[in-house]
Amino acid sequence: xxxxxxxxxxxxxxxxxxxxxxxxxxxxxxxxxxxxxxxxxxxxxxxxxxxxxxxxxxxxxxxxxxxxxxxxxxxxxxxxxxxxxxxxxxxxxxxxxxxxxxxxxxxxxxxxxxxxxxxxxxxxxxxxxxxxxxxxxxxxxxxxxxxxxxxxxxxxxxxxxxxxxxxxxxxxxxxxxxxxxxxxxxxxxxxxxxxxxxxxxxxxxxxxxxxxxxxxxxx
Numbered sequence: 001x002x003x004x005x006x007x008x009x010x011x012x013x014x015x016x017x018x019x020x021x022x023x024x025x026x027x028x029x030x031x032x033x034x035x036x037x038x039x040x041x042x043x044x045x046x047x048x049x050x051x052x053x054x055x056x057x058x059x060x061x062x063x064x065x066x067x068x069x070x071x072x073x074x075x076x077x078x079x080x081x082x083x084x085x086x087x088x089x090x091x092x093x094x095x096x097x098x099x100x101x102x103x104x105x106x107x108x109x110x111x112x113x114x115x116x117x118x119x120x121x122x123x124x125x126x127x128x129x130x131x132x133x134x135x136x137x138x139x140x141x142x143x144x145x146x147x148x149x150x151x152x153x154x155x156x157x158x159x160x161x162x163x164x165x166x167x168x169x170x171x172x173x174x175x176x177x178x179x180x181x182x183x184x185x186x187x188x189x190x191x192x193x194x195x196x197x198x199x200x201x202x203x204x205x206x207x208x209x210x211x212x213x214x215x216x217x218x219x
Contacts, residue, residue, distance in 0.1 A: 001119070002112065002188045005126030009181040010200050011207030012133050013174035018208045019150040020170045021217030022071055022078035027204050029089025030063060030175055031197025033096075034182025039104050039192060040097045046107040057179050063089065064175035068168030099194045104186050112187025122184045129180065146170070151218030 010027060017024040034056045041052030063085060070081035093099075112122045137143035149156040149166040156163050178197075185196055209215070 002122040002184070005123045006181040006185050006188070007200060007203055007207065008126045009129050009177050009184070010204045011211070012130060013177035013181075014204040015208050015211065015213050016133075016146075016170045016177075017078070017174045018205075018213055018215060019147060019217060019219070020167045021150055021153075022082075022167075022170070023205065023215075024067065024082045024171065024174055025079060025201060026063065026067060026082040026086040026089060026175075027178055027201050028195070028197040029086040029093065030060065030178040031182040031185065031200055032195055033059060033089045033093045034179045035186045035192045035196045036093050036097045036194055038108060038183055038186040039102050042105045042108075043102055044105050046105050049105050049107050053183055056183065057176065059092075060175040060179035061172055064172030065168065067175070068171040071171070072164045072167050093194060097194055103191045104189070108183070108187040109190065110187075112184050120188075122188055125180070125184060129177065133177075147219050 010031065014024055014027065037056040037059065038049070038052050041055065042048035067078075067082055067085055070076045070085070071078050074081075113120050115121070116124065135143075137146065145156070145161055146166050146169075148159075149161055149163045150170075153163050181200075182197070186192055189196070213219070
């Protein structure tokens with residue numbers, strides 16, 4: 001169940017990108033880099049955990065901006081752009097850790113694995129993030145505009161929507177969700193590998209398809 005929760009969170013991020021007519025293949029590098037940052041940075045010192053988590057989310061936002069810029073401004077194909085960024089993320093990860101992340105901290109382990117009503121906290125985070133993303137997409141003006149941009153960019157532009165803003169926002173939000181999943185994975189597994197995200201690329205796309213989201217964008 002904890003691994004299913006992480007996969008669900010990653011699938012949410014991929015869904016946002018696919019709704020804009022793209023695809024994000026930087027999932028593996030994003031998750032792996034997060035795991036390395038939250039385990040290598042603190043080096044089993046709980047006092048260093050929060051700064052490491054903050055650094056991981058900052059890296060996620062920067063990565064999302066880079067992906068969004070490459071796809072919207074330079075007009076690169078999303079597969080090509082995100083594959084390149086994925087390689088960059090792996091390079092940063094190797095530079096930080098040499099490919100050898102350290103054991104997780106006790107605080108992060110308790111954060112992910114402690115149970116409430118018999119279920120690990122990681123499951124609740126998966127459910128909460130799913131609810132948040134669903135409400136934002138289905139019950140807000142922003143969400144309706146987001147889906148409209150993905151369904152038909154020309155019509156959205158004609159109505160005055162800032163389509164690039166929504167497209168870049170999709171990549172940034174996706175990276176934030178990947179980062180959240182990486183933080184949880186860093187706590188669930190006592191000593192994760194440096195390539196912890198490799199197993200989530202194709203499943204994240206499968207989740208989008210099985211969830212009913214059109215690969216052409218929109219709802």
